[in-house]
Amino acid sequence: MTADDSFSRLDDDDYPAYTMGRAAEMLGTTPSFLRAIGEARLITPLRSEGGHRRYSRYQLRIAARARELVDQGTxxxxxxxxxxxxxxxxxxxxxxxxxxxxxxSANPPTAT
Structure with a gap:
């Protein structure tokens, strides 16, 4: 992997850049919340070579929406x-x- 490949991942919303701890911290929640939404199949984190959950920015946005609803009592x-x-x-x-x-575009309106 080149340095250019590493930097291009910074713009990739689907790149699993965040550990469970960091993701929970960013969302202001707990790792158990992330596990719960994983069990509910809202998001499926990728796993590192060591088996640790890793989350993408896209997944964090989805988790944040779920957290808003939970915070409202859902x-x-x-x-x-x-x-x-x-x-x-x-x-x-x-x-x-x-x-x-x-x-x-296939059927443009005709002028009368």
């Missing part, structure tokens, strides 16, 4: 399901918008 399992459904809705809306743009 049970962890329900918070994870809400975040998953929000993510699925966002993806469906993105796909629909893409299909609309494609349809509109």
């Amino acid at each position: 049970p962890v399992e329900a918070a994870c399901r809400i975040v998953i459904l929000e993510d699925q809705l966002e993806e469906a809306q993105r796909i629909n918008a893409e299909h609309r743009r494609t349809a509109e």
